[in-house]
Structure formats: C-alpha cells, structure tokens
Amino acid sequence: MSYLEELKVKIENMFSPEKCYFPKENLLSFLVSNSEVRGALSYLKDVEGFKHFVMLSCVDWLEEGKFELVYIVWHPEKKVNAMVKTKIDREKAEFQSLHDMWRQICTYEREIWEMFGVNFIGHPRLEPFILEDWKDMPPMRRDFDTLHYVNEHYEWREGREESYKPRDYIGEAFDEWRKK
C-alpha cells in the first residue's frame, strides 16, 4: 500500500470527505465540508508534512449554484500532491481566509475576491489586484457576458463583420472536412 493510499484511509477516518479519489498516480483529491477545510489543511501541513503550498484555485459551477475552492499542496519528501476542495454558496459567496497558514494564500485570495467576488473573512488586504476601477460583475464568473461588455465599451473594427463569429466559421470548415 503506497503512502497516498494510506493517507486516503486516514483522511476518510478523520474527516468526512464526499469524494476521495486519485485523478492520477501521485495526486489525492477530496471534497470536504466548509468547516473541515482548515482542519484538513493543517493536518496535511503539520502532521503529514505537506509543507509546500502550490496554489488556490476557484471553479465556478454555475449550474449547481456553487463555487469550488481548490487548495493544492505538495509533500517535498514523499513527492506527492494533495488537493483539498470545498464548495461554497454562489449567491452569498464567503469563506474564511487562511492566509495565516501560508503567507502566499493572501495573493490567491485577493485575486479570487476580485475575479469571482468571494469574500474572504479576516483577509488583511482585500484591495484591487489586477483590475482597475472595475464596477461591473466580477469578470471570471461564468455568467459575465463578455460580448455584452465589449459591445458596451468598445467599437467593432470595420470590415470584420463577416468573421466575428468563430463558431459559425468553424462549423462550416468542419462540415467541409467531414465530407472529404
């Protein structure tokens, strides 16, 4: 039994992960409830030795009305990755800030606050990061209408009316390719 398989058993006993599986050989992924994220991450960091924090990502599951926060950590000695995931409500998007565990989480949370509108409670510095004077919906949300935004703020260049729908263009080329 490899180290990750043992870890999977431990995680399943200690927490109540919904979906605990291996997307690939040296990567363990599991989904926990909101209250268990800090516990799971500090267990991985302090007891198991996943010292290196890789990244924090956010996935927008618009159909379910959820945001999924993904914390990826790396074990420098065992050479394995672990992925702790949690789902938060999309309407009232807030989560506790974990910047005290790893300093660089600060930057990731700041970007997710800006790009998805997730409010991180206890974050020391929720201020604009990449965008400037942005008053619209947070742009990385999937219901942000890019075409509408472009039509409102920019003008189309003349002579490009024919080819501005890439899907139609590709559809025709695809049909021609299929005929051959």
Added chain:
Amino acid sequence: MSKVVKIFHGPQHPGITGNMSVELDLIGETIVKARTHVGYLHRAFEKLVERRTAMQAFTIVCRICVPEPDPNEENFARAIEEITGLEVPERAKWIRVLVLELSRLAAYHLWMGGQAGSTGLYTVPQWSVGYRDYILDLFEELTGGRVYHMYIIPGGVRRDLPDGFLDRVSDVMDLIESKLPEFDRLFFDNAVFKKRAIGTAVIDPETAIERGVVGPPLRACGIASDVRRDDPYEIYDKLDFDVITEKGGDVYARALVRRREMEQSIKIIRQIIKYIPDGPYRTKIPYPMNWKLKAGETYVKTESARGEFGYYMVTDGSEYIRRMNVRGPAYVHGVSLLEDMLEGAQLADVAMIMNSLGTCPPEIER
C-alpha cells in the same frame, strides 16, 4: 524624524522584467515599504480559454510567458492528455524534452542579460541576447516561430524534426558551451557583480519552503528540488543530469545555480541527440474541431527556467475547458515574497532582486 519619499519603480523601467510597477516608500536610499502593482498587461487568458475548444486554446496558452513559452504548451498538452487518456508516441516525448531544454537555455540567456544589465554590466546583454538568437533560429526552423512556437500539441508535436536538424542543434550547443567560460570571466567572476550580489536578498531554507519558493531560488538555498527529478514527466527519468544546488540563498547563489544548469541543459540535449528513437511523432486526435473532452480534473507541472509551472485543469464533458488555472512561479515570487524582501533593501538593488527572483508579470495576470 526622517522624511519618507514615495516613488514608483516601473511600469516602464529598463531594469525590470516586464510591465509591472513597484511602489516604494524610501527613507534616504533604503526601502521601508514596497507594494507591487500588476495589471498593466492584463490579457485574461484563463477567461479566453473558457470559451474555446482545446485546439483553439492551445494557440493561446503559449502567450502566457514571453521568455519561455514552451512549458505552457507542454503543460496544457499533458493536462489534456491525462484527462482524455490520449497516448503520446515515444519520439514525441523526446522531441518535447528537446524543445523544453532549448527554451530553458534561451530563457537563461535572456535572464543573464537582464541580471547583468540591472547590475550595470552592459556588455553581457549584448552577448547573451546574441547567442540566444542562435537558439531562436533553431526554433524558427523547427516550428516556424521564433518566440511563440505552438508546437507541442495534445497528442504529440506538430511536425517531425527536419533533415539534419539535430546536427545543427549539436553545432549550436558546441558554440554555446564554448562561450560559457567567457561569460564566467565577464559576468559570474566579475568583482562588481560579486560585490553587489553576495549577501543581497537572502532567503533561508525554511522560509523558502514555507513561502512557496520554487526553481533556482529554492535550489540556491541548498534544497535539491526539481520537478524534473521529483515528479518526472515525459522522459526525464531516462536522462542523466544533476540537480544543481548552491549554499547562500542570495542573488549570487541564484546566479550560479542558473549558470551551472545551463551546462546540465546542454548535457541533456546531447543525450537526446544521441538516443532519440524513430517512430511516429503524433497521435491523431479523433475530432480536432469538435473534440468532446472527458469530464475530469488534473494538476500537471513542469520545471521551467524560473521554477515549478503548474496547470490546474477541470473539464466537464463538453468541448470546452471548464477552468484552467495557471500557477506561475512569478505569482508567488513577484508579489508577496518580493514585497517582503524589498523591505530594508537599497533602491539600486530593486531591479537586481526582481531579476534574480525571476519576476515575470505576464504569469501573474495570465
């Protein structure tokens, strides 16, 4: 009481590595507070990829990093392959590693120019950018593009090596290797550079791991961490190379790590020239223009010239990628770590520290 002066270092500054601004509070020449401001080249690749098929997105990802685009292409291709279970032919893997190592050499040459230029040694940039062009010539012959290659695609590489290409690679490697001692005399053993770099911007090993430092800055603290060795991808487990470490954790140690890694890259490329197998270079994708990607998720990473370059990818069964999140080394080095390291540093060292950490704004605002 001393007077605090606020100045902006960038976004237009010859010493920095891109359009990025650092807001500095100074007392005399000493920095008391630093704040980074990014967003001057916000290009939103992650948003663009959400509404494009895999084959359309593949032409976008290489633009995430200008000096070294190939780790992006490789990461993207490998993430798609892992999710869909697409097999890659053996020869394609060898060609990929050849391209990755050539691009690492090119990136180190560009870094050498930036690092020396920020120290005031203006001959080195002229030389190193010149020798980098020999590598770009090889890329032009192989892929058609000098900077952005769009060569490593899901399923293999776009086309096979041209006739006699490996001989020309071998010649360029001989040339670059013969010039390395001259760079030593001009730059790495230079008294001015040593005086400026030794003891500047020191990171100790514990903080380095805690703060998520990767790549040459981490190896300069004496920690032998390299994705090529720790989590081998493509054919790196079949190749013979050393993981370079140095002690000191300062700007000079980071420079030496990169200098010695150039030799390792040349060593790897020579092995590839010698042992590359024959065979197909690409697996056909079933429906390139309407390719339904299996639902899944993965995290892949590559060792780029600046450290661990990772892609987190989620697909949902449609032809579009649900979410692609890029973890560039500069995201950690260039924001939180840089702000902390600049406190107490001298104004004249800002560009040098940024170059030494490998700050690259396109990765931060990808």
